[in-house]
Amino acid sequence: MLTNRKVYLDHNATTPIHPEVKKAMVAAMATFGNPSSLHEYGRVARLLVEDSRAALASFIGADPKEVVFMGSGSEANNTVLNLFSCAGFRKCEVVGCSLGKKEVITTKIEHPCVLESAACLAERGAVVHFVGVDRYGKINLDEFKQKLSENTGLISIMMANNEIGTLQDVKELCRISHAKGALFHTDAVQAVGKIPVNVKDLDVDYLSLSGHKIYGPKGIGALYVKKGVQFCPFICGGHQEHGRRAGTENTLGIVGLAKAIEMRKKEMIGEHERVLKLKMLLKQGIEENIPDVQFNGHPTDSLAGTLNVSFLGAEGEAILLYLDLEGIAVSTGSACASASLDPSHVLTATGISQEQAHGSIRMSLGRETSLEDINYVIKKLIKVIKHVRKISTVASGDRHG
């Protein structure tokens, strides 16, 4: 039963490095100079960093000066939330600082790096509102508007959800927030490079992105900071990035990120259609062949490559590992697969039952996913779900897997 076929359907966790990115990074390895050094070694490295910054800025519609390179998307998110605690609790001289505003709004389905940073702010005295979502993962707009007030200093809402793929209307949320004088941050780690993102059009104040979700290397991310809005560094002690992020620039990572962006620019639109088509085939294959399934997330307004499905009566970690034996890589929202022993906070927030959350599987497709892959996955899923349900106490009732 062991197979040589490998199908990677976990692109929302991380992506393989694009061959062009690898080439660019290998070439950049020869450049070891510190970009801050004045001599030729340094100047060569500086050139690589600044060219990369310009490429990234142009891709998201920003000015290069508005792009700060960071160690990850999580660092970018932490930086923004931490900046609020600075604004709220210290005398800050920065122009445009929303000093005195002690309220933060975010959602219940953010990435843990936002949720935990927000919880940390609450412990330090900020008032933090975690706004709920509907069954598709869309923010409850009425609740959001109700929490929003002149006391709101910062809002952080993700553009695309990593688990269910649901997209938020960031432009509209940002407009509403600005009308109340609040700053707006969006975690666009899952969005940039998958859907068109233009910071000027969205009018956001901060935007986080990451390299390894879009076929770039790990350990590199970036934060867009709109010109003129307040900023305090999270990592202090250096003049790098115009004093906004201390630490010698990760030249290799930066070059890799810029190359990944360049490739996204070329491939994103065409790939979107292709991946969406494959996902719909996968969804159809599941619907037609496996009873008692429920799809999670928004049916249309979601990432093209993300499919989250609950198989009732079947436990997610068991499904994941049986698929792993077939060479198929997916992820699950089941508690058994998490260190916390809690099922996915995102699925729970959409109001689905614990049983459904425990039986959830996320499949995220990418640029190298083929039709043959999808057909293979459907075939193996039918077999695996049948098997898991046979063992299950739940499926023994009126259901017949």
Next chain:
Amino acid sequence: MDNINWLYSDKVKDHFMHPRNVLMDEAGFQADARGIIGNIKCGDEMLMLIKVDKEKMVITDCKWKTFGCASAIASTSVLSEMAIGKTLDEAYKITSHDIAKALGSLPEHKIHCSVLGDKALRAAINDYYMHNGMEEKVKKEKEHIICQCLGITDKEIEDAVLEGAHTYMELQEHTKIGTVCGKCKEKSIELMQQYMDKYFKK
């Protein structure tokens, strides 16, 4: 290479891939007793059925089903093999540690997944006693249930402390306590502290 290719030991993998004694037809099996433990809402449910030789008080067959993860499947599969041939008294004493040992090893954070099998087996044995005029043999639980959702007792908290759980998170990793509604958090931390004082205070 095998270990790189698989999350758990070879034995766990074997039992996971080829689970033994899975219940396929409950009516056809004609069990003498059954035990069910856990709750689907908690993400774990275990059903254990046994057949018993009335003369010798020996378990002659054992079948099971679970809504559970890979560790739960493998540990219950191995438990069913261990139980067959044992007297009811012997089988009652099988612990989750005996199961983990029989499996070679389980990652520490997965030990909690194997605790349902032995509990379901004990429930089935008690069920047998109840229906065969041996009510006096039903093990009177001296323990008190602390976590209502998962039926976790003070005795289990004590065991977890002895196994090295010294923080609430570690206690949860060992027992899964408080992972559903969380109402028992304060009480379980208090008990954990008591047991830590009892065993580890100088």
